[in-house]
Amino acid sequence: MLTTFLVTLKTLIRDRSVLIWAVAFPLVLSTLFVAMFSNLDELQKLDPIAVVIVEDANYTNAETFAETIDALASEDTDPDAEDGEPLLAPSYVANTDAALTALAEGSYEGFLQVDTESMPHYTMDARRVQSLGFGNPSQSVMQSILDRYVQDTGLLTTLAAENPALFANPAFIQSLTDGSASTPTERISVTANPPSDSQRYYYAVLAFSTIMMTTFALAAIDRVLGNTSPLGARRSLGGQSKLRMLAPTLAAAWLLGFACVLVGFLYLQLVFNIDFGGKEAATVLTLAVSVLAATLLGALLGALPVPLAVKSGLVAPISCGLSLFAGLYGPFSQNLGDWVARELPWLSACNPVRQVADAFFALYYYDGYAQLVPCLVSLLIFSLVFFVASVLIIRRQRYASL
Amino acid sequence: MISDRIGKKKVHSPGFQLLPRVLKEIALGIVLVQDLVKRYKELVALDHFNLEIEQGEVFGLLGPNGSGKTTAINCMLQLLTYEQGSIRLFGEDMEPTRYDLKRRIGIVPQNIAVFSQLTVLENIDYFCSLYVDSKFERKGLVEEAIAFVGLEEFRSFRPRKLSGGLIRRLNVACGIAHKPELIFFDEPTVAVDPQSRNAILEGIQQLNREGSTIVYTSHYMEEVEQICTRIMIMDHGKALAIGTKRELQNLIDIGERIEIELLEDAPEALELAQQLAHVVKATREGTTLRLACARGESNLTLTLAALAAAGIDYGRVFSEPPTLNDVFLEITGKELRD
Numbered sequence: 089m090l091t092t093f094l095v096t097l098k099t100l101i102r103d104r105s106v107l108i109w110a111v112a113f114p115l116v117l118s119t120l121f122v123a124m125f126s127n128l129d130e131l132q133k134l135d136p137i138a139v140v141i142v143e144d145a146n147y148t149n150a151e152t153f154a155e156t157i158d159a160l161a162s163e164d165t166d167p168d169a170e171d172g173e174p175l176l177a178p179s180y181v182a183n184t185d186a187a188l189t190a191l192a193e194g195s196y197e198g199f200l201q202v203d204t205e206s207m208p209h210y211t212m213d214a215r216r217v218q219s220l221g222f223g224n225p226s227q228s229v230m231q232s233i234l235d236r237y238v239q240d241t242g243l244l245t246t247l248a249a250e251n252p253a254l255f256a257n258p259a260f261i262q263s264l265t266d267g268s269a270s271t272p273t274e275r276i277s278v279t280a281n282p283p284s285d286s287q288r289y290y291y292a293v294l295a296f297s298t299i300m301m302t303t304f305a306l307a308a309i310d311r312v313l314g315n316t317s318p319l320g321a322r323r324s325l326g327g328q329s330k331l332r333m334l335a336p337t338l339a340a341a342w343l344l345g346f347a348c349v350l351v352g353f354l355y356l357q358l359v360f361n362i363d364f365g366g367k368e369a370a371t372v373l374t375l376a377v378s379v380l381a382a383t384l385l386g387a388l389l390g391a392l393p394v395p396l397a398v399k400s401g402l403v404a405p406i407s408c409g410l411s412l413f414a415g416l417y418g419p420f421s422q423n424l425g426d427w428v429a430r431e432l433p434w435l436s437a438c439n440p441v442r443q444v445a446d447a448f449f450a451l452y453y454y455d456g457y458a459q460l461v462p463c464l465v466s467l468l469i470f471s472l473v474f475f476v477a478s479v480l481i482i483r484r485q486r487y488a489s490l
Numbered sequence: 491m492i493s494d495r496i497g498k499k500k501v502h503s504p505g506f507q508l509l510p511r512v513l514k515e516i517a518l519g520i521v522l523v524q525d526l527v528k529r530y531k532e533l534v535a536l537d538h539f540n541l542e543i544e545q546g547e548v549f550g551l552l553g554p555n556g557s558g559k560t561t562a563i564n565c566m567l568q569l570l571t572y573e574q575g576s577i578r579l580f581g582e583d584m585e586p587t588r589y590d591l592k593r594r595i596g597i598v599p600q601n602i603a604v605f606s607q608l609t610v611l612e613n614i615d616y617f618c619s620l621y622v623d624s625k626f627e628r629k630g631l632v633e634e635a636i637a638f639v640g641l642e643e644f645r646s647f648r649p650r651k652l653s654g655g656l657i658r659r660l661n662v663a664c665g666i667a668h669k670p671e672l673i674f675f676d677e678p679t680v681a682v683d684p685q686s687r688n689a690i691l692e693g694i695q696q697l698n699r700e701g702s703t704i705v706y707t708s709h710y711m712e713e714v715e716q717i718c719t720r721i722m723i724m725d726h727g728k729a730l731a732i733g734t735k736r737e738l739q740n741l742i743d744i745g746e747r748i749e750i751e752l753l754e755d756a757p758e759a760l761e762l763a764q765q766l767a768h769v770v771k772a773t774r775e776g777t778t779l780r781l782a783c784a785r786g787e788s789n790l791t792l793t794l795a796a797l798a799a800a801g802i803d804y805g806r807v808f809s810e811p812p813t814l815n816d817v818f819l820e821i822t823g824k825e826l827r828d
Contacts, residue, residue: 091619095608102607311605314569318601322664325567326620327593485586486571489530490564 092328093336096308100344106307109403111348114297115355121293122360136161136177137226139210140187140199143180150206156237157200175229187211197226206241208234281365281452288445290362291452292416295444297352298378299407301345305386306403308341309334309478310396315487317396324485334482338387345379365452370460374451378444381467384474385440391481410441440470519581520545520672520703521566526575528558528565528727535561536572537727543705543720548698550718551707552814554822558727559707560600563674567597579672593621596670596702598662600677604649610636611645614663621668628667635667638693655686662690666697673697675706679713691717711815721814725822735814742820744770744812745783748793752777753803762800768792 100106141147147154160176179196181187187199191213198212210230247254254260310316312333314324323333353375356362364371385406389399408416413436415422429436436442443466450459521543528536535558543549551559564570566577568586577584579591604613614632622628636645639659649657662678675694679687695717698704708714714721715735722732731741745768752759759779763772768789771782783789790809797804 091616091625095605095612095616098612099605099607318599318603319605321564321569322597322599322603322617323620324569325592325595325597326617327589328620329587329589486568488571490570 089332089336092333093340096337096340097344099311100304100308100341103307105400106303109400110300110303110345111351114293114300114348114352117296118290118293118352118356118360121289122356122362124289136174137229138177138179138196139230140190140196141178141180142182142184142187142199142201144183144201146202146204146206150202150208152241153202153206153208153237156233160233175233198230208237210234281363284363287363287449287452288415288422290356290360291445291448292411292414292441294349294352294356294448295378295414295441296407296411296416298345298349298375298444299382299385299410299441300403301341301348301379301382302386302389302403302407303400304345305338305341305383306390306399307396308337309387309390309482310399312337313391313393313482314485315393315490316390321490330483330485338383341386342379342383345383346376349375349379363452364448367451370451370457371448374444374447374460374464377464377467377471378440378447381440381470381474384471384478387482388474388478391478393481407441410439413439414441414445437466440467443467443470519543520547520579521549521705522576522578522581523562523566524576526562526565526572526577528561528570528572535727536565536575539575539724539727540729541722543703545703546698546701547720548694548704548706548718550714550721551705551724552711552714552721552818553707553724555709557725557822559724560676561727562724563597563676563705563707567592567595567674593668594671596665596668596673598665598673598675598678600680600707602649602657602661604657604660604664606649609646609648610641610652610660610663613649613660614667617664618667621670631667631669635663638666638696639663640689653683654681655683658682658686659690662693666702670702672703673705675704677707677709679708679710687713711813711818715814723818723821730821731817738814738817739812740785742812742817743785744816744820745785745789746812747810748781748783748790749808749810750779750781750793750797751805751807752779753805756802758800759797759802762796762802763793766793766796 141157157176157178161174161178163174178200179190181190181199184199184201187201190196191199191211194213194215196213198210200208200210202208212227212230311319312323313320315321326333350372353364353371357364386403389402392399411417412421413425413428415425425436425442429442443463447460447463447467450457450463454460519542521541523539523541526536526539526541527534528539539558539562541562551562553559561570565572566579566584568577568584568588579588580594582588582591584591605616608616611632614635615628618628618631618635619625622631636642639662641656641659641663644652644656649660652660658678658681662675665675666673673694678694679690682690691713694704694706698717704717706714706718718735720732720734721738723730723738731738733741750759755777757774760772760774763769763779763781768783768786769781770784773780781793783793786792790807794804794807
């Protein structure tokens with residue numbers, strides 16, 4: 089059995105066409121996906137807003153506003169913040185003319201100046217308003233900052249006028265300085281890791297790669313069966329039972345497939361820093377179970393009494409077809425897959441590629457493993473079904489024709 | 491050599507158990523096929539086919555394409571199902587799970603059946619491992635097989651780098667490395683150059699001398715004539731004739747072919763020859779007279795006497811007995827087959 093195991097490994101490793109489809113193709117596809125979607129999450133982020141501050145006497149007198157601007161221009165030290173980048177990137181000029189000149193250069197979103205009553209005013213570059221319209225996020229952010237400042241200043245002024253004793257209370261002063269008084273809500277994350285649009289693509293491509301591992305078992309089983317090739321016929325006539333032939337053959341196909349997806353996983357994680365939720369052991373287990381399902385699907389395809397070229401030709405359409413519902417091909421594919429999962433959950437459960445992708449999602453978004461287990465169970469059920477179906481074909485010792 | 495093999499087996503099994511087995515094989519023959527019927531849908535591939543092969547024979551299976559030779563072998567080896575009949579190998583009922591019997595059999599299939607991804611050495615070792623578990627034991631057997639087929643210089647070559655003849659030799663080595671007692675050669679010399687063919691045929695004879703019983707199928711009559719001790723001619727799934735070469739030649743009503751070189755152009759020689767009772771067909775080309783005779787004891791003497799009586803002088807005379815090809819064509823017919 090060891091000899092059969094080693095020979096199967098050698099023959100698969102030395103088979104260029106098998107290696108291209110099972111190893112090179114998924115790696116190339118992963119690289120293309122990373123190249124295409126790596127900036128997807130960046131598009132969701134807001135770069136620091138470049139503004140000009142008119143640093144005149146009014147601004148100097150408006151100490152609270154100046155401190156607010158300084159705070160927004162410094163790196164965020166809040167541990168709950170998604171990143172430490174500042175909200176504003178201010179440049180200071182002496183007067184309004186200089187601010188207008190700076191704005192005319194086109195490098196700034198607008199300029200801020202403070203009037204004699206310490207009220208801030210924001211002037212936007214008209215060209216940006218026209219070109220970006222209402223969807224300009226920096227405009228919304230600036231409006232929100234200034235509204236909040238004016239609102240809070242007005243509130244405190246009113247409180248100081250109507251209830252000056254309040255300001256003698258140290259607890260109230262403390263709440264003002266640590267921000268708890270003005271922050272009635274607390275930011276929490278409902279997922280273990282922050283949502284990311286690009287993750288769907290990477291998980292789908294890894295799931296697709298996993299199902300492509302059917303190629304190994306398909307090629308290996310084709311060389312075992314008496315009615316599929318002269319080589320298989322000769323091996324069938326040897327002095328070894330089917331079990332002694334098939335067990336090491338499938339084990340070798342699984343091992344090689346597992347090694348390949350492991351390389352793909354490490355490639356995505358180490359080279360492109362794709363996040364799998366920090367659960368490496370569970371991820372590797374998921375890959376192992378996924379490849380088991382793929383291997384046994386390959387065994388079933390390999391056992392079909394048709395020429396190898398026909399069987400091999402089935403792998404790509406099956407993998408690509410199933411990947412459609414795992415969201416491999418973009419928003420349409422993702423929406424379709426989600427719709428099927430919502431409306432026809434049993435159909436979604438019958439898609440091993442979707443189950444593999446969902447398993448990666450479960451690892452990334454959920455704290456525990458409760459969401460992962462159903463995916464793995466589904467994949468194991470697939471494996472069992474494929475195994476039984478292939479054994480029913482493979483177990484035959486004799487054939488009506490060759 | 492057969493006794494040598496039996497002696498070797500004693501290492502693994504006590505002699506008192508071995509003796510009944512050997513007697514059984516001698517009594518029943520190594521191969522015994524009775525009343526075998528195999529159909530491919532409407533086509534009857536084997537029609538109540540019978541075959542008995544004794545230990546130590548080189549048995550030839552002759553037949554045109556589609557006559558059922560390969561089907562018969564595949565049924566015997568339990569790769570194909572069959573509708574009716576019994577198959578006994580080594581005196582035992584052959585069944586798909588009789589791995590003990592399969593381990594005593596070698597097969598050299600008609601189609602090349604080796605791994606294109608493995609080297610010569612790896613291929614032979616793998617196929618040997620289907621019969622011999624011990625890697626240590628295999629090492630010697632594999633080296634012997636490589637030397638036997640003359641592939642010493644090519645042991646690290648993969649099949650795609652070998653010529654057609656060398657691949658055929660590799661195909662043979664994979665089938666015989668485990669030193670089987672019974673070897674099926676299914677047209678092993680197809681598309682092989684004369685040198686390789688000669689090497690393969692000599693190898694088969696050597697295997698037979700070393701104790702293996704051989705079942706050999708081929709289209710090439712001269713090969714079968716050269717190496718087979720007994721021959722079966724089959725067609726349409728039936729055994730049409732069986733016997734030694736001489737016995738088969740005697741089955742047909744064709745005698746020798748005679749070629750006579752006349753000393754001068756004599757048209758009357760052709761007319762004379764055509765009138766002779768034992769001459770089936772006569773042709774003349776210049777001064778060469780060619781005659782095909784019916785089976786008879788003294789065809790040559792009668793022909794030469796008739797020429798002499800007519801005053802026709804002749805020089806060299808050639809007489810060739812009927813070939814197996816003649817027998818084959820006579821029995822199976824001369825129409826073209828697929």
